[in-house]
Amino acid sequence: MKIIDAHLHVFPHEEYAERIARAANHENSLTHLKSVYEDLGIIGGVVMGNRPLEDTRPEYAPFLVYCVGLDRIPLGPEYVKKQAKLVEEHFQNPQCVGLKLYPGYQRFYIYEDWMEPFYELAVKYNKPVAVHTGLTASEDALLKYSHPFVLDEAATKFRDVQFIMCHFGEPWYTDAAAVIEKNPNVAVDLSGILEGKIPDFEAFTRKKHMYLERMRGWLEYLDCYDRFMFGTDWPLANLEDYIEFTKYMIPFEHWDDVFYRNAVRIYHLPFTGKEA
Numbered sequence: 001m002k003i004i005d006a007h008l009h010v011f012p013h014e015e016y017a018e019r020i021a022r023a024a025n026h027e028n029s030l031t032h033l034k035s036v037y038e039d040l041g042i043i044g045g046v047v048m049g050n051r052p053l054e055d056t057r058p059e060y061a062p063f064l065v066y067c068v069g070l071d072r073i074p075l076g077p078e079y080v081k082k083q084a085k086l087v088e089e090h091f092q093n094p095q096c097v098g099l100k101l102y103p104g105y106q107r108f109y110i111y112e113d114w115m116e117p118f119y120e121l122a123v124k125y126n127k128p129v130a131v132h133t134g135l136t137a138s139e140d141a142l143l144k145y146s147h148p149f150v151l152d153e154a155a156t157k158f159r160d161v162q163f164i165m166c167h168f169g170e171p172w173y174t175d176a177a178a179v180i181e182k183n184p185n186v187a188v189d190l191s192g193i194l195e196g197k198i199p200d201f202e203a204f205t206r207k208k209h210m211y212l213e214r215m216r217g218w219l220e221y222l223d224c225y226d227r228f229m230f231g232t233d234w235p236l237a238n239l240e241d242y243i244e245f246t247k248y249m250i251p252f253e254h255w256d257d258v259f260y261r262n263a264v265r266i267y268h269l270p271f272t273g274k275e276a
Contacts, residue, residue, distance in 0.1 A: 001255060003243070004263040004271060005037070005045035007130070007166060007191035007231030010060070021235035025197040028235050030061055036239050037063065044271035045234070046263070048100045048130065048166075056089040065269065067098035067130050070118075075106055077114035084117040091125040097267045098128045098164075104136045104146030111154040119158045128162040128187070128266055133169040133176070148176040155183040162266065167192040167233075168215070177218040180227065187266050190258075191231030194245055197238045205248065216249050225254035229263045 011017035011028065021028035026036065037045070049069040051058050060066055068090035070083070090096040099122055103110050110131060122129050133148050148169035155163050165188045169176030180186050193215075198204045205212060219228070228250070232242045243259075250258050263269060 001041060002260045003040065003042045003230060004260055004269065005042050005232050005234065005239075006229040006263040006267065007189045008045045008047055008234035009050060010047050010064070011050065011235070017235055020195070023196040024235060024238045026235055026238065033234065034061065034063065040239055040243060042239070044269065046097060046231075046267055046269075053083060053086050053090075056086060057093060058095075060095060063271075065095050065097045065267070067100040068096055069100040069102065071100070071102045071105065075108050080114055080117050084121060087118060088121050088125075091121060091127055096127070097269065098122075098130055100130045100132075102132050103150060104132055104141040104143060105138060107142055107145055109145060109150055109153075111150060111157050115154075116158070119161045122162075123160045126268065128164050130164040130166050130189070132167070133165050134167045134172060134192075135170060148172050148179045151186060152179040152183060155179070155186050159185060161185060162187065164189055164229075164266065166231075170215070171211070173215050173218045177222055180222055180224070187227040187229065187262070189229045189231040190246060190249070192233035192236060194237040194242055196236075198241045198245075201241065201244055201248075212249070219249060225250065225257055226262060228258050229266065230259045 017028045026032060044063045047060060047064050047066040049058065049066045050071055053073055058066065068087055087099060099118060101110055119129065131151055133146050133151060136146060148165060151163060151165055163186045165176060165180065165186055168188050168190055170193055180188060230246050232239055246258065247255065264271065
């Protein structure tokens with residue numbers, strides 16, 4: 001079975017990344033990532049870009065593509081013209097497959113009118129827009145901006161945009177499911193739900209039974225496995241654990257779609273073989 005990691009981060013030489021990678025029983029290096037990908041049958045990954053927006057030709061390994069990220073920069077109507085121009089330059093880079101937004105970490109609503117130039121570019125270049133939803137890693141973030149309901153308003157207002165709800169809006173699975181059911185232009189990645197290394201997976205499923213069954217219940221309710229994608233949020237979680245977790249949550253007959261086909265279709269990916 002081929003696998004694509006539809007959501008990861010590359011943080012070279014950052015202490016935070018070093019720490020969480022060690023906790024996940026990994027090393028924070030592309031050499032290690034490539035090796036683990038090869039061992040697990042992961043042929044490529046989609047990096048959620050955390051590099052400067054001005055770096056319109058970032059260098060990523062051949063087995064990686066990226067979404068240009070609007071993070072660590074001021075956002076608002078006064079900045080849009082310049083930033084949209086840079087986003088368009090990224091979209092013209094073959095290795096750029098989408099746009100990533102970080103509401104919650106940044107204090108803005110993704111449905112505001114001044115965001116329209118970014119969405120117009122996404123439609124023009126046929127690039128999906130990935131959106132952080134749910135809990136945040138920072139106590140300084142505000143959850144009202146990252147609740148799944150903000151994605152409902154954006155998806156309704158900008159109906160031609162293919163949105164991706166990162167992290168399935170966890171832990172607001174009920175609200176996330178309502179947004180997904182209502183809006184056919186919203187897909188989902190299942191990244192960021194685990195962290196660290198799980199020493200005993202069976203014990204983990206017993207301890208987290210309520211949480212996992214609630215999530216799996218909403219997946220079954222939606223029954224739209226053609227819109228869900230495997231993702232890990234590397235280096236946050238152990239990759240082998242994440243594959244086992246996703247197999248636990250997704251019925252066997254939908255594994256090929258969730259692990260591979262959906263990402264290829266939604267992100268228009270070039271991965272076809274053992275790129276890693």
